[in-house]
Amino acid sequence: xxxxxxxxxxxxxxxxxxxxxxxxxxxxxxxxxxxxxxxxxxxxxxxxxxxxxxxxxxxxxxxxxxxxxxxxxxxxxxxxxxxxxxxxxxxxxxxxxxxxxxxxxxxxxxxxxxxxxxxxxxxxxxxxxxxxxxxxxxxxxxxxxxxxxx
Numbered sequence: 001x002x003x004x005x006x007x008x009x010x011x012x013x014x015x016x017x018x019x020x021x022x023x024x025x026x027x028x029x030x031x032x033x034x035x036x037x038x039x040x041x042x043x044x045x046x047x048x049x050x051x052x053x054x055x056x057x058x059x060x061x062x063x064x065x066x067x068x069x070x071x072x073x074x075x076x077x078x079x080x081x082x083x084x085x086x087x088x089x090x091x092x093x094x095x096x097x098x099x100x101x102x103x104x105x106x107x108x109x110x111x112x113x114x115x116x117x118x119x120x121x122x123x124x125x126x127x128x129x130x131x132x133x134x135x136x137x138x139x140x141x142x143x144x145x146x147x148x149x150x
Contacts (some may be wrong), residue, residue, distance in 0.1 A: 001047045004072070006034065007054025016050065034068075035059045041072045049073060052082035053141070056091075056099045063123050066109060070125035075150045078130065081106070082143045090140035103133040103142055110146070 003016035012018055012027055019030045032040050035058055049072070055065050069079045084091035086100035107113035109127040111120050131145035 002045065002074075003048045003050065004041070004046045006049060006051040007057070009053070011052060013050050017046075034065065037064065037068065039068050039072060043071055044074045044077075045072050046077060047074055048078050048080065050080045052080070052143075053084075055081065056084050056097045056101070059098055062099060062101070062105070063108075066106075066123070066127075067125050070127070070148055070150075073148045075148060077148045079127070079146045079148075080143070081146070082141055083133075084141050085135060085139060088138075088140040090138070101142075103135065106133060106144055106146060 003013060005013040005016040005018050008018040008020050008028060017029050018027050019032060020028045021031065021033055023031050030040065037060065049069050051069070055062060058065055066079070073079065083101045084097060086102055091097060091100045104115060106129065107115035108119055109123050110116040110129045111126055112128070126149040127146040128149055129144065130147050133142045133144040135142045
């Protein structure tokens with residue numbers, strides 16, 4: 001399985017290609033500013049992308065970043081995300097956060113949800129939510145998983 005760990009920081013994923021904006025540790029394989037589109041990976045390069053506490057730091061919006069994930073994931077590939085919850089002081093405390101999200105924000109990408117059905121014209125890529133958003137114990141962020149629909 002080919003895995004990409006976006007914005008690895010100090011949380012490396014075993015066996016993954018480790019990405020970050022700067023090479024702050026020797027395990028970082030790819031240095032790239034994710035605001036610069038397209039990202040440096042070829043179409044359908046990975047089976048899984050881990051994006052924990054990274055997408056909120058981008059100037060590009062969530063639709064743009066998720067579209068890039070869709071492009072570089074293979075058919076049935078999965079995206080594991082952790083995003084800041086809008087109603088948490090921690091999400092506002094970090095001055096590098098451009099975005100904050102609701103537990104249903106990513107429903108937009110899944111056409112089988114009401115939000116995804118009603119606003120299907122926004123995302124050009126389609127996903128299936130395979131693990132619904134769930135708040136962490138502190139209520140500051142949530143994790144979810146989506147699978148590519150190609």
